[in-house]
Amino acid sequence: MTTSRETRDYQAADAAHHIHAFVDQKALNDEGPRVMLRGERLHLWDNDGRRYLDGMSGLWCTNLGYGRQDLNAAASRQLEQLPYYNMFFHTTHPQVIELSELLFSLLPGHYSHAIYTNSGSEANEVLIRTVRRYWQVLGKPEKKIMIGRWNGYHGSTLAATALGGMKFMHEMGGMLPDIEHIDEPYFFAHGGDLTPAEFGVRAARQLEAKILELGADKVAGFIAEPFQGAGGMIFPPESYWPEIQRICRQYDVLLCADEVIGGFGRTGEWFAHEHFGFEPDTLSIAKGLTSGYIPMGGLILSKKMAEVLVEQGGVFAHGLTYSGHPVAAAVAIANLKALRDEGVVTRVKDDIGPYLQQCLREVFGNHPLVGDIQGAGMVAALQLAEDKATRKRFANENDIAWRCRTIGFEEGVIIRSTLGRMIMAPALIASRGEIDELVGKTLKALDRTAQECGRL
Numbered sequence: 001m002t003t004s005r006e007t008r009d010y011q012a013a014d015a016a017h018h019i020h021a022f023v024d025q026k027a028l029n030d031e032g033p034r035v036m037l038r039g040e041r042l043h044l045w046d047n048d049g050r051r052y053l054d055g056m057s058g059l060w061c062t063n064l065g066y067g068r069q070d071l072n073a074a075a076s077r078q079l080e081q082l083p084y085y086n087m088f089f090h091t092t093h094p095q096v097i098e099l100s101e102l103l104f105s106l107l108p109g110h111y112s113h114a115i116y117t118n119s120g121s122e123a124n125e126v127l128i129r130t131v132r133r134y135w136q137v138l139g140k141p142e143k144k145i146m147i148g149r150w151n152g153y154h155g156s157t158l159a160a161t162a163l164g165g166m167k168f169m170h171e172m173g174g175m176l177p178d179i180e181h182i183d184e185p186y187f188f189a190h191g192g193d194l195t196p197a198e199f200g201v202r203a204a205r206q207l208e209a210k211i212l213e214l215g216a217d218k219v220a221g222f223i224a225e226p227f228q229g230a231g232g233m234i235f236p237p238e239s240y241w242p243e244i245q246r247i248c249r250q251y252d253v254l255l256c257a258d259e260v261i262g263g264f265g266r267t268g269e270w271f272a273h274e275h276f277g278f279e280p281d282t283l284s285i286a287k288g289l290t291s292g293y294i295p296m297g298g299l300i301l302s303k304k305m306a307e308v309l310v311e312q313g314g315v316f317a318h319g320l321t322y323s324g325h326p327v328a329a330a331v332a333i334a335n336l337k338a339l340r341d342e343g344v345v346t347r348v349k350d351d352i353g354p355y356l357q358q359c360l361r362e363v364f365g366n367h368p369l370v371g372d373i374q375g376a377g378m379v380a381a382l383q384l385a386e387d388k389a390t391r392k393r394f395a396n397e398n399d400i401a402w403r404c405r406t407i408g409f410e411e412g413v414i415i416r417s418t419l420g421r422m423i424m425a426p427a428l429i430a431s432r433g434e435i436d437e438l439v440g441k442t443l444k445a446l447d448r449t450a451q452e453c454g455r456l
């Protein structure tokens with residue numbers, strides 16, 4: 001399928017008017033972006049008819065894959081009936097009500113309320129204000145510092161950037177007061193002679209040291225992704241989260257999980273914190289909530305927090321024009337019903353997730369560029385390494401990973417490179433054949449990269 005416009009014509013118009021995400025725009029204008037036209041299940045087609053296997057679910061979001069007619073129908077029905085109304089003026093609508101009912105039927109029982117947003121970044125903006133409001137209502141307004149992690153990613157708006165730990169983003173006008181960071185639990189890089197279990201506890205205790213340094217009476221919450229996504233797909237050792245939870249409880253610090261990419265089945269559990277076995281006080285959600293078909297995010301609150309805010313809080317001066325947007329809510333309902341009723345999440349846990357993980361370990365376990373394989377369910381990372389035994393990383397690992405990703409596009413597979421790792425997070429509905437294609441094309445990309453580096 002092609003359109004009537006030539007790709008270079010689109011590219012020229014795009015270059016004339018559009019600033020893209022996270023890119024040197026001048027360099028992109030010279031190169032010309034791919035023009036993506038159509039999607040079906042895990043496949044995408046560009047304006048020149050080239051076909052790609054999308055190994056990243058778009059940006060970790062198209063959990064149901066492309067081309068779902070039920071989501072399309074839910075949106076068009078809602079567009080006809082009531083395309084917009086708001087949550088102000090003491091008003092609500094059936095779609096947001098039914099979405100909440102469905103969402104809380106899927107969540108563990110100790111959560112009760114949601115604040116809806118348009119994106120993950122907004123969910124985390126709302127998080128900061130909600131957490132601070134919670135402590136204010138409890139008579140502790142000085143408890144307002146948020147602690148995040150270096151290389152964590154919580155979005156690209158101002159406070160979400162500050163919460164995240166991307167220093168290059170902080171340097172571009174993206175830092176705020178009352179936000180602190182601790183290290184990420186990255187065993188491969190920083191584990192030294194420790195066992196993973198010892199390292200997990202040591203990494204978690206940085207939080208305790210930070211709370212003691214700042215004063216527990218000043219710290220409002222700790223935010224982290226259950227597994228780190230954009231900052232390199234890091235799965236912490238099993239000992240990490242229980243120790244973090246122990247510390248948060250001991251010092252009365254709210255534990256805030258950013259489930260924007262871990263939520264809605266990615267690990268084989270509905271939410272990634274369930275995979276790691278801990279109980280956060282808040283969950284930031286987006287992406288897989290609508291399988292990316294329409295923007296929607298939200299902040300989920302525990303009963304404990306909601307009770308304080310609702311019963312004692314009075315007016316919370318907060319709200320967005322599009323909070324609980326009816327079309328987005330209708331799509332989210334259709335998406336969650338499909339994930340539940342088609343057994344998609346269960347299948348990630350019992351069948352297709354283990355299949356992906358097993359294939360990766362069989363195919364890349366002894367690959368000359370790969371030092372470690374991490375992941376669960378439908379998310380995985382191949383850590384590039386010069387020497388697997390000593391966990392020695394390539395000095396130019398980012399260049400190698402970027403090259404591998406570029407070759408991947410040539411081979412017709414979209415995988416992501418981050419900080420010396422190749423990441424994949426395919427749609428949860430993938431068939432075994434689609435996983436075989438993903439793994440096979442990724443192997444071609446890694447082999448070609450290894451040949452270029454003289455390692456094959």
Ligand code: PXG
Nearest residue numbers: 119120121153154155229230258260261286
């Ligand atoms: N939290 C997490 C954990 C995320 O991964 C956000 C919040 C922000 O969501 P919005 O909807 O505002 O983008 C994200 C977004 C990548 C990549 O390259 C990842 C994200 C966004 C863009 C690129 O891995 N995650």
